[in-house]
Amino acid sequence: AAMELPPSHYSVTRAAALAAGYVCHRLGGPGHGLALRAVRHARRQDIDGVGRKYYLELVLEDIMDNDRTVNCTAEVLYHLGNKNIAPDVQFTIEGELKNTDEADNIFYNRVKSLEKELVAENIPDSHGNVSPEMQPIQLLAWVASGYVIWQNSTENTKFQLAQIKHVKQVKRSDEYLEFDYKILLHEIVSQDIIPWQMTVLWHPQHGVQVTRDSRQPKHASE
Amino acid sequence: DQVLHIVPETFQQVQHLQHLCSTLLLDLWKPLQPEDIWAGEDLHIRVPAPLVQEVKDSLAQHMISYKVLIPDVQKLVDQSMPRERSSHRQVPEGYVYTQYHPMEKIYQWMSQIQESNSELVTQHYLGKTIENRTMYYLQISQPSDKTKKIIWMDCGIHAREWISPAFCQWFVKEILQNYKSDPKISRFLQNLDFYVVPVLNIDGYIYSWEKDRLWRKNRSPHMNGTCYGTDLNRNFNSSWGSIGVSYNCSSEIFCGSGPESEPETRAVAQFIERKKNDILCYLTIHSYGQYILTPYGSTTKPPSNSEELMHVAEKAAAALMGKYGTSYEVGPTSLILYSNSGSSRDWAHMIGIPFSYTFELRDNGTHGFVLPPDQIQPTCEETM
Numbered sequence: 040a041a042m043e044l045p046p047s048h049y050s051v052t053r054a055a056a057l058a059a060g061y062v063c064h065r066l067g068g069p070g071h072g073l074a075l076r077a078v079r080h081a082r083r084q085d086i087d088g089v090g091r092k093y094y095l096e097l098v099l100e101d102i103m104d105n106d107r108t109v110n111c112t113a114e115v116l117y118h119l120g121n122k123n124i125a126p127d128v129q130f131t132i133e134g135e136l137k138n139t140d141e142a143d144n145i146f147y148n149r150v151k152s153l154e155k156e157l158v159a160e161n162i163p164d165s166h167g168n169v170s171p172e173m174q175p176i177q178l179l180a181w182v183a184s185g186y187v188i189w190q191n192s193t194e195n196t197k198f199q200l201a202q203i204k205h206v207k208q209v210k211r212s213d214e215y216l217e218f219d220y221k222i223l224l225h226e227i228v229s230q231d232i233i234p235w236q237m238t239v240l241w242h243p244q245h246g247v248q249v250t251r252d253s254r255q256p257k258h259a260s261e
Numbered sequence: 262d263q264v265l266h267i268v269p270e271t272f273q274q275v276q277h278l279q280h281l282c283s284t285l286l287l288d289l290w291k292p293l294q295p296e297d298i299w300a301g302e303d304l305h306i307r308v309p310a311p312l313v314q315e316v317k318d319s320l321a322q323h324m325i326s327y328k329v330l331i332p333d334v335q336k337l338v339d340q341s342m343p344r345e346r347s348s349h350r351q352v353p354e355g356y357v358y359t360q361y362h363p364m365e366k367i368y369q370w371m372s373q374i375q376e377s378n379s380e381l382v383t384q385h386y387l388g389k390t391i392e393n394r395t396m397y398y399l400q401i402s403q404p405s406d407k408t409k410k411i412i413w414m415d416c417g418i419h420a421r422e423w424i425s426p427a428f429c430q431w432f433v434k435e436i437l438q439n440y441k442s443d444p445k446i447s448r449f450l451q452n453l454d455f456y457v458v459p460v461l462n463i464d465g466y467i468y469s470w471e472k473d474r475l476w477r478k479n480r481s482p483h484m485n486g487t488c489y490g491t492d493l494n495r496n497f498n499s500s501w502g503s504i505g506v507s508y509n510c511s512s513e514i515f516c517g518s519g520p521e522s523e524p525e526t527r528a529v530a531q532f533i534e535r536k537k538n539d540i541l542c543y544l545t546i547h548s549y550g551q552y553i554l555t556p557y558g559s560t561t562k563p564p565s566n567s568e569e570l571m572h573v574a575e576k577a578a579a580a581l582m583g584k585y586g587t588s589y590e591v592g593p594t595s596l597i598l599y600s601n602s603g604s605s606r607d608w609a610h611m612i613g614i615p616f617s618y619t620f621e622l623r624d625n626g627t628h629g630f631v632l633p634p635d636q637i638q639p640t641c642e643e644t645m
Contacts, residue, residue, distance in 0.1 A: 199629055201629050201630060
């Protein structure tokens with residue numbers, strides 16, 4: 040039987056962060072991203088021989104316009120034993136997401152028509168500033184990091200994208216845009232800052248895909 | 262643009278005015294709708310500049326008299342706008358509280374604050390950091406013959422949490438600018454002293470400006486200088502080293518070689534220990550997460566005054582939310598966040614300080630440690 044949990048309990052907020060990352064990765068793009076606003080309700084169930092399942096009712100907000108929210112029901116199953124399998128996530132969304140076709144196409148055409156590949160560093164900068172031209176690049180990283188977060192989360196971790204250290208566009212002959220990102224993830228329980236590489240593909244009609252990702256070694260502390 | 266004041270005398274005039282308003286889409290300030298225009302009642306209309314002559318001609322044609330209530334709307338708007346930099350009568354001229362400042366500037370700010378507010382503020386030596394920098398606290402105290410209880414607030418124990426020192430500076434500025442005019446603040450100061458440490462982990466803060474923005478710990482060298490930094494908030498003598506820490510220097514939650522092994526920790530602990538009988542409330546400011554955390558991190562067993570602690574924290578969170586709708590979660594660290602030991606907040610409570618809280622300021626993770634400067638003001642205002 041499923042046990043009800045207070046929404047502020049750390050096991051709930053960790054599962055919720057993971058679910059939100061997954062949802063954002065599935066639905067997001069350079070023009071629209073989602074972030075966890077609140078947990079309305081949470082239950083947990085231990086399933087013998089399988090793992091532990093969380094049943095969550097979440098409120099997600101639109102990063103570009105945080106007066107806009109959607110309700111989300113999600114189920115997160117952490118598998119028993121082998122910690123190398125990503126948790127299973129299922130979700131439904133209630134409410135409409137903003138249509139960003141126009142902004143997406145403008146960004147797509149802008150990047151496609153660049154003569155030299157786009158390159159940038161430190162987004163945001165130390166003071167938290169992001170130039171308007173870089174906002175879609177930042178949002179794309181946020182959305183893609185949802186995939187990395189989902190793939191690498193356990194009940195004892197809570198990840199968040201902290202900063203983009205470096206991003207470089209990789210020119211392609213097909214219609215997709217490709218970016219090679221070096222990001223920093225913040226893991227709250229260990230307080231670690233973990234460098235991670237991810238290769239991100241995007242097309243306005245085909246959504247966001249992370250085709251390759253790998254944890255990077257930390258530089259030796261000075 | 263001009264605002265005209267008209268008192269229609271006849272029904273025909275009313276009709277003409279309604280017609281004018283709807284065809285020219287004029288901005289009715291009073292009443293709100295053309296249907297509510299009545300003979301004998303005040304009418305205030307804003308007329309856009311290009312239409313002013315046409316409207317006046319039309320009124321003249323229909324023998325409708327008017328007065329010009331506001332001859333230049335834009336000028337009035339400009340005058341009523343607050344100046345970019347709020348007036349710094351009692352605080353350093355030109356210090357911008359909505360920007361992040363390097364340590365050098367913060368040192369200067371402390372001296373200036375004391376100089377221009379010497380009747381209320383004194384700067385005191387607290388100790389030295391591992392790299393031999395001086396730690397100060399600011400004492401905000403209204404002279405009086407009664408001994409007052411103390412509220413202690415430290416900021417910047419973790420280097421990368423820049424919004425925290427920004428908040429301490431803001432807090433001091435707010436008190437100094439408003440203590441004469443704001444009855445709440447002046448009542449506070451009659452009965453309480455504030456002791457504020459704007460930056461506790463000075464070496465770490467400087468390192469986050471110069472070398473690694475996401476640095477957290479202090480800069481104490483370990484293993485022959487191959488590894489640096491102890492997490493000051495795991496270094497206090499509260500169940501030190503028991504849970505939620507690492508014994509490895511390369512970890513961000515390295516608890517140090519022993520409780521109070523770090524000079525920064527000792528500086529704070531020794532001072533608070535001496536004054537503990539007078540300290541009513543210990544506050545330590547962090548980011549991010551939007552929490553007001555109560556003891557303990559090292560155990561889920563609730564503190565003796567748990568109900569009172571929660572009650573006060575919940576009221577604080579409600580007041581905070583009242584400002585901009587920002588929601589803060591309230592509760593013990595061990596239930597809401599994670600287990601940890603050696604935190605300053607737990608230690609303060611364990612030695613007898615009744616009200617001990619960790620504030621985790623904005624945001625919820627979207628920007629995390631790298632909070633943009635345009636959020637400094639709202640974060641500080643709501644936390645105030």
